[in-house]
Amino acid sequence: MKLIKNSILILFIMTTTISAFAQQALFGGQDIKSPEIKADNSVVFRLFAPNADTVQITGDFLPTEKMKTQWGEFDAPGKALLKKDEKGVWSFTSAVLKPELYSYSFIIDGFTTTDPNNPFIVRDVASVTNIFIIGGGHADLYKVNDIPHGTVAKRWYDSPGLGMDRRITIYTPPGYEKSNEKYPVLYLLHGAGGDEEAWATLGRTAQILDNLIAQGKAKPMIVVMPNGNVIQDAAPGEGHEGFYKPQFMVAKTMDGTYEANFMDIIKFVESNYRVKADKANRAVAGLSMGGFHSLHISRYYPNTFDYVGLFSAAILPNQNVSSPVYADIDGTLKKQKDNGYKLYWIAIGNTDFLYQANTDFRKKLDDMGFKYTYRETDGGHIWRNWRIYLSEFTPMLFK
């Protein structure tokens, strides 16, 4: 009877991963490490591409570049050239980087693609990019540390209003399953192009909450991450429509349908989880389109949430949309004000294209004596800011 020998292990390798290895380490004679974070927090990126003429890297750690388009000039992530060695390995060393979660892609002879040596990738709408973390400071909140961890579940709930079962991401805090306690709930909404995956992947919600709870900075809470696209039962690839290319805006995204049916989500959560089902223990927050949704959900149900967070929020509905949800914005805001709340938090970056819209909205709130807390950061309409906003918002909840 045969025993497994090392040669069998080599065979394992050959058969299970031959296409991956063929391209690089085993046959290329290269053992590529990319990205390599140096002790001083500079980062070396490497790519084995002996036939390429030029290899560039583009990422949000490089100085932005102005990009001219038919709609005007915009900031785009910068680019840098890699240099090729005699073995066909291209490399680039970044400046010393500050703590942050960064993303990047390679551009090989004009073709933008992922780093084959870095399997850590996130999808944003239809595009996939590599990520890495420079630890320290606020970026330590994005790491998995050796602390108690909550559970992240992908569940399906029935939405009678939308007439379908829908997928939802739910974070329950460490100890939830073994506890008899009831918990407060944060409803956390994604932006256009996102879905029930976005906050958990791009936003690192579970890591941020685990860390803040372990540090005693945030109260243990449930975080509910629904899908804000009412025509979808689930994220692309996760629903009954199968695999299709995600779009930035889908139909019926900001027409009132989501807000009008939001109680289906609250009812599901409050009948399936041990929650404190009252205003003092409900928060709603979201980024961009999710900030829009949070604004309108919180005033349309004006006695439901004690905590509201608008992160780089799109503010007001398209003037072509006629929905009862948007019929009496001023009146419902006034009701929300009169009913009272603990925190109305508005955060935006100083180069965000929605900066002026948020300034106008704050003026409107000022004029009606509607209290809010304002937080302005550097930067634009980017996930880097939304992770920071989540990290700052959640410690203020349910106190």
Next chain:
Amino acid sequence: MKLIKNSILILFIMTTTISAFAQQALFGGQDIKSPEIKADNSVVFRLFAPNADTVQITGDFLPTEKMKTQWGEFDAPGKALLKKDEKGVWSFTSAVLKPELYSYSFIIDGFTTTDPNNPFIVRDVASVTNIFIIGGGHADLYKVNDIPHGTVAKRWYDSPGLGMDRRITIYTPPGYEKSNEKYPVLYLLHGAGGDEEAWATLGRTAQILDNLIAQGKAKPMIVVMPNGNVIQDAAPGEGHEGFYKPQFMVAKTMDGTYEANFMDIIKFVESNYRVKADKANRAVAGLSMGGFHSLHISRYYPNTFDYVGLFSAAILPNQNVSSPVYADIDGTLKKQKDNGYKLYWIAIGNTDFLYQANTDFRKKLDDMGFKYTYRETDGGHIWRNWRIYLSEFTPMLFK
């Protein structure tokens, strides 16, 4: 006060996804669809790469090619050339494909990479490939259909034996949360290079179970997918070691440590879920290294599982390993036989490099009168077979 107009929506697009769009649709003047599944189940693959000299596709739907290496000759996924049009778009149309979940990569001037127009990707060890599904037949089990869905949770459990909190994937069937019933449990183990993500992503376990349960073919059951690498608390990138390049074999993988501490997992499941905690309602199965683990766990705890599945199993321990787990293989197999069980299922592909080892093992079982059911398929040591084995094994459980 400003209303949001279409121009704002364009700005959204510009700022949130500029790096993705820059490469292709908006500025390249191309709206690429890839892959496109035609009505006859041929598939068109497209890539916009005007500067490339050659573009190939490699995938498991192409005829295999012989690959010579220093260790011998192996079957590798085949390749095909794409053809470039005047706009710089390369394309290739496959043959009419049979129902299956397929994976592929592009090779651009010798550089293997993903399809930037297909965000549906899976990681296998350190490599990332695109996937698509040709529906029909058994492949319909891999699709998300419009039926009740179970929940997939990523949780952490305490393993006193390994001295750490560890991440685990748990599928609970549709209705679990609202039911008072107790459920049977399948422990489903991954292969070398895998982790607690593998069965859920590459194996499409939730889709297969949802579909089989909806069709009345499998009993509602809980499926527990642990991490079989005892030095890891979680999959690469999901644990406290942060992001690092996954390896095919990690330390202490097949040295008895996992089997010796497997009761930590069973205890966690049986004290945290509504389960039928008896032999008749426990199954253990796994692929490759996970088949090895299933073989040894089921005989080391010889009165624990009524159902055992060895999928392309690595059979016997390395002769250099000395663990009490492997000290009395024949004796514990005999005990397992004498104690009785309902199903011992051995499945393997006829070109698997472990075929002979499985034949030898079956001979050993025959010689000792140890009953098993044998299933031989075409093909080798590949996920395609393991999805089929899971689809065939689960309907036989807990009947």
